[in-house]
Amino acid sequence: MAIGVICAWASTASAHHSFTAEFDINKPLKLTGTITMVRWSNPHGWIYIDVKGDDGKVVNWAFETAAANALYRRGTRPEDFAVGTQVTIDGYLARNGTPTATSGKLMFADGRAITIGAGAVAAEQK
């Protein structure tokens, strides 16, 4: 599809707000859990995973993704993220003190990986 050509420059960062104000580049994280909910939405999507901590307590984490439209134009589809699937997501912690993070890559148990983040590309370049 011609849309793929557009993607070379488009929509890598669908920011509508300052990421630095919302997330902390000094607090990278990588968490493994099971998908509980996917919000395929704009201006950003959200993937929620249940993560079991060292103390055995389960915390539901929210990972912000790129805009649904940006994901779609990259070839990602809502059905790529079935509830109950175990995934590992890397990203950066939000500044507001809740279990929230912006995302970079999402990795499945079989090793497949999808870049789901809005700011991920730049973060990887660092």
Added chain:
Amino acid sequence: MRMTKVALVLVLSAVEVAALSAQDVSPTNSLPNPYRTIANYFQLPQGREWGSTSAVEIDKDGRSIWVAERCGANSCGGSNLPSILKFDPSGKLVKSFGAGLLIFPHGIFVDRDGNVWVTDGQDDAPRPQGTAANTLSGPPPGATRGNQVFKFSPDGKLLMTLGTRGGAAAPAYFYQPNDVLVAPNGNIFVSEGHGGANSRILKFSKDGKLLKTWGTKGSGDGQLDGPHALAMDSRGRLFVGDRSNNRIVIFDQEGRQLDVWRQFSRPSGIYIDKRDVIYVADSESESVSRNHDGWKRGIRIGSARDGSVTTFIPDPIEKTTGTSAAEGVAADVDGNVYGAEVGPKGVKKYVRTAASTAKTIPRTPDGRPDLQGIWKHGALPATGVLPYLPAALAKQRENFTQRATADPLAQCFLPGVPRIMLLDYPFQIFQMRSALAMTFEWQHVFRLIYTNDTAASTPLPFWMGDSRGRWDGDTFVVDVTNHNDRTWFDAQGDYHSDALHVTERYTMVDVDTIRYEATINDPQVFMRPWTITAPLERQKKTTGRVLEYPCRAELEEARGEFNREQRTWYRKDAPPVKPFSMEPRAVTAVNVDRAAISRMPDGKPDISGFTEADAGGANWGFEPHNEPFTPGGRGVLIDPKTGGLPYQSWARAEKQDRHTNTARGYDDPTAHCFPGGVPRALYVPSPFYIIQTPTYVVILLERMSWRIIPLDGRAHLPDTIRLWQGDSLGRWDGDTLVVETTNLNGKTWLNEVGDVISHAATVVERFTPVSANVIQYEATVNDPVVFTRPWTIGMPLKRNPKGELLEVACLEDNQDLLHLKDVKERGIQ
């Protein structure tokens, strides 16, 4: 001597004419008739013949037709046929009632609840030989039925009866009630007297209590002679067809006479539609009545507002001595006219001929109706009962209970289709061969309707759905699919599922009116499809612009959730600011492949289509950067080449604070989903779609906002009108589109790092096509409040001929703003 006498006669004649003209007007016979007659449109059951009828009316739905008919003859006396008949718009009989109840159904009215009112204009008394009816003010002895007014439910249940059976003399009313009308407040008006000694109007309260009467028989001021018909205009004026006086008398609802009109001829029937078009039926001039010679019988159509007569449907029968042509008249929401005839018996339908429409509506160069212009819906039909599935009805009731907060529009979410078409805000239509665009004043919503024989290209659900249009003759038909299940049809909680399929039909009725029809098909919620119709009316008394109602920004500013920057926003009391004087700027030298540039029929470059800025990171900041969370940017500043933006010191400090203080992330208007402003709207990381006509360039921004750029040389809006997207005017300078934007509101930021722009900015943008699908874009910002001199950024815009816009409903899930608010309020770092 002889010469003198002739001259004298002429002078006398002139005086006579002058004296008459105070009371009389010339016959209005020579008017266009753009209607075609359909004689046998309405089908009666097998074996039933049409009798006389003077009573025709349109149902509450705007399309179905009610007729009260005299049982195959000119009286229902002795007949057991139902006299009150309802036909669907196709002419099929769908309901009938009233058997054995009425003698002489004469006038009919459907009130706003859909109840059907009928007058019974005669009685069943034996008429002794030689009894002249016109000497009576009450029925002769022996009457057992007739002379009453009946109110029926839409299903034919008798709800109320006015008058006594068989009739009574005044003041115990009625004798010969001609017509009935229910005012919007429920008061009931009846006109009485059909040759009898009485001629008056009776006014009742909605529960049938007589409030007052006025009028005596005669031809003087305040008198009536055979008030045969009643109608009411949108201002609440009561029009009385004072038939035997060959005039319409207009009263207020207290009986004060307001005007007398003779130009609609001898009125047997009057109908006034919701747009105040008046239809008047004359069935007696030059036949029954010989005191009105020179006037032709037929239906005259004109304006109830100014009394002009514009159209005449003549009686095809030229010479007759009896009643001929329609006595009763009505018109449906589509403008079809119905005439109920006593003499010829039956009801005729009159439809506008295609030729007459074809001549009067504007057309595009390719021959399609030209729908372009600024529109808003006119009178909305009363909402009937929607055919909900039983389970779905419960959900609707729950929505209704919670409507104050649950209505998606309370949050300024996108309204969906057809609701956006029926909001009380104007919108503008732009028409290209491959697409038609609508830009709405409400919250910068737009619709992009592809007309290139494509179907929805994604399975994604959208608030506004996916619209694909096609032409069915002169009607523009739009299929809207891919809805989400979050919008409502109205503020009452009427809703749908994501299985919704809306089919819209746009038919231009005349140069200023589009008939709009939306058929709703949602088998998960409704038992059957249903249709809503409304006229779209051309908005002439506007600034010639669709302005902005930024619903969400207004809401958040009112709640104190967004604070405009005091030093940049426009205040009416601020002293005027003069822009820096500026030489016209040439576009930066680039290689232009002129031969590759596609062109419009007028020779201008074709810049239309799906386009995205290769923005060089401009939405983050204008300088070269390689920052966390954002792709590296090559920088877009063309002038000045070094030293960054030429800030005044206060503005440089403000920008620095926005950039480094994380608490300020909340203050960026785009984080609130407000429009980006100019020039930012073009380099926020979302594509846009350019619509181009000879007189407009329109930019539809995927983040659900738009810019309208007129090319017709008009002047800017008054200084006091301030807009998020400003007021843009364009002109072609060779192959470069030059756009000047002023009237900005000064509430926007230029990018995420917080570069500052104020209301005083004049932004000059240049769009120069340089190859088949690349436009060199440059924007010069001239803002003396913030900077020490003008500056310019530039970047290529790249077109993808196959690209389609999706929809960014930015408000639908804007959790970032809540996080930024946490950071701002709690200072969590």
